[in-house]
Each structure stands twice: as structure tokens, then as C-alpha cells.
Amino acid sequence: MALINCPDCKKEVSSKASSCLHCGFPIQEAINKCPECEVEILLDAETCLQCGFPLMTVSIKTDNRYITEELKEFINEDNNPITTKEDNLEGIEGWLYFIGFIVVVFPLVLIFKALPTYFSMFTDGTWDAITTPGFKSYNPLWGPLIYIEILINIGLLFACILVVYQFFLKKKTFPKWFIGILLFRLVFNFVDELAVITIIPEKTIDASQHIYFLIGMSLIIWYILVSERVKATFVN
Structure with a gap:
């Protein structure tokens, strides 16, 4: 136990006292330990009275670490480090705006482009022409292929x-689901085109389209896997 001067009334009081006997000042809130000799000292002491250790006006203690006057600007009132805008990576910003655009566009493309194509196929006579024996464009594989495409596209939707x-809602499952959909679309598009070529041998694969999609998808997946913002945002 050591005797210290109360920061409020300046009278001597025990460093173990919960409050000053003379004025009621909460002593323990103003007590720290010298990092050199561990003698109890006041927070605003510039040097340790026991060993002379230069405290550089130690005034804040956070997580048992001594913070100098020069570092005060980085500590908030609750003795927690102040988070700067650069440090705060949580939130949908930056490249996540682009990811969000893709996330929203995917179902819209399915609703307003892909699925209506199948609907018109059943209403304009195309379905009858490709599934009815005797027609020039008939092939027994068209029916199963189109049904499979419809089911897969509904599932994708x-x-x-x-x-x-x-x-x-920033769910932590988002990255895995989004990457899974990208990979599935890549495989599905390629397999579906191979199936069409089986039915129409003269049709060729548009390799450039698949390459562009593969490059774009790879960049997006790479960003999702390595981005600190993604890790800090999708945590719910």
C-alpha cells in the first residue's frame, strides 16, 4: 500500500482506498501501475515517484496498456481505440456495390429474359415443331433438354x-452461395451448349463468350475470397 495525493483535494490517502476519505473522490478510477516497478501511481503522473520511470504523462489505460499523451487522440471516452474510416471495413461499399449489382441483375435476367423465352416457345409453335415427329426440326432430345433447362432456371431463380x-442482410452464408451460383452457371452453360451441339451438329461453341465469363467470374470469386471488407461485412 502507498500513500498518494488525492487528485481532487490533494490530501494524502491510501492507494487501496476506493474513495478519498476527505472529499469522496473515486481513487481507484485515477489509479494505475508504473510499467517499470508496478507501484501504484496516479493516472496524471509524469514520472513514477518510486523509481523515476518517465511516464510521458500517462493518462489513459486500456486493456492494461499505457497510452501516452501523444496517443490520446486515438482513444475514445470508453478507453477503446478510435476506428478510422480506413480501418472500418464493414459495410457495402467499394467493389461490393458492383457485386450487389450483379446479385440483383441475375434474378431479373431470369425473370424478364430467360423464362419468357420458354413461354413464347410454347405459344408460337416452336415447341410443336421441335418435338413432333415429321417436322424438319424434330429431335427426340429437344423435349427432355428444354424441360431440364426450365427446371434448372427456375431453381436458379x-x-x-x-x-x-x-x-x-449481410448473412455470412452469402459468399459461399454466390460463388456456388457462379460456378454452377459456368458449368451449366457449357454443358447445355454441348447438349445443343449434340442435337444440331453444325452449331459451334462460342468459345469467346465462355472465356469472358470465366475471366469475369474468376475475378469476382478472387475478390470475395480475399477481400477483408467481405469478411468484415457478411457476419450475421
């Missing part, structure tokens, strides 16, 4: 809607 929900 629900999955994309789920990913939109996960994105805006």
Missing part, C-alpha cells in the same frame, strides 16, 4: 432470390 436476401 429461387437461389438468386435467396442470395439477394443474404446480400442485403
Whole structure:
């Protein structure tokens, strides 16, 4: 136990006292330990009275670390480090705006472009022409292929809607689901085109389209996997 001067009334009081016996000042809130000799000292002491250790006006203690006057500007009133805008990576900003655009566009493309194509196929006579024996464009594989495409696209639509929900609610499952959809679309598009070539041998694969999609998808997946903002944002 050591005797110290109360920061308020300047009278001597025990460093172990919870409050000053003379004025009631909360002593323990103003007590720290010298990092050199561990003798109890006041927070505003410039040097340790026991060993003379230069405290450089130690005034704040956070997580048992001594913070000098020069570092005060980085500590808030609760003795926690102040987070700067550069340090705060949580939130949908930067490249996540672009990711969000893709997330929203995917289901819209399915709703307003892909699925209506199948609907018109059943209403303009195309379905009858490719699935009815005797027609020039008939092939027994067209029916199963189109049914499979419709089912897969409906499934993709629900999955994309789920990913939109996960994105805006910052769910931690979003990155895995989004990457899964990208990979599935890549494989599905390639396999579907191979199936069409099986039915129409004279059709060729548009390699450039698949390459562009592969490059773009790879960059997006790379960003999601390494981005600190993604890790800090999708945590719910």
C-alpha cells in the first residue's frame, strides 16, 4: 500500500482506498501501475515517484496498456481505440456495390429474359415443331433438354432470390452461395451448349463468350475470397 495525493483535494490517502476519505473522490478510477516497478501511481503522473520511470504523462489505460499523451487522440471516452474510416471495413461499399449489382441483375435476367423465352416457345409453335415427329426440326432430345433447362432456371431463380436476401442482410452464408451460383452457371452453360451441339451438329461453341465469363467470374470469386471488407461485412 502507498500513500498518494488525492487528485481532487490533494490530501494524502491510501492507494487501496476506493474513495478519498476527505472529499469522496473515486481513487481507484485515477489509479494505475508504473510499467517499470508496478507501484501504484496516479493516472496524471509524469514520472513514477518510486523509481523515476518517465511516464510521458500517462493518462489513459486500456486493456492494461499505457497510452501516452501523444496517443490520446486515438482513444475514445470508453478507453477503446478510435476506428478510422480506413480501418472500418464493414459495410457495402467499394467493389461490393458492383457485386450487389450483379446479385440483383441475375434474378431479373431470369425473370424478364430467360423464362419468357420458354413461354413464347410454347405459344408460337416452336415447341410443336421441335418435338413432333415429321417436322424438319424434330429431335427426340429437344423435349427432355428444354424441360431440364426450365427446371434448372427456375431453381436458379429461387437461389438468386435467396442470395439477394443474404446480400442485403449481410448473412455470412452469402459468399459461399454466390460463388456456388457462379460456378454452377459456368458449368451449366457449357454443358447445355454441348447438349445443343449434340442435337444440331453444325452449331459451334462460342468459345469467346465462355472465356469472358470465366475471366469475369474468376475475378469476382478472387475478390470475395480475399477481400477483408467481405469478411468484415457478411457476419450475421
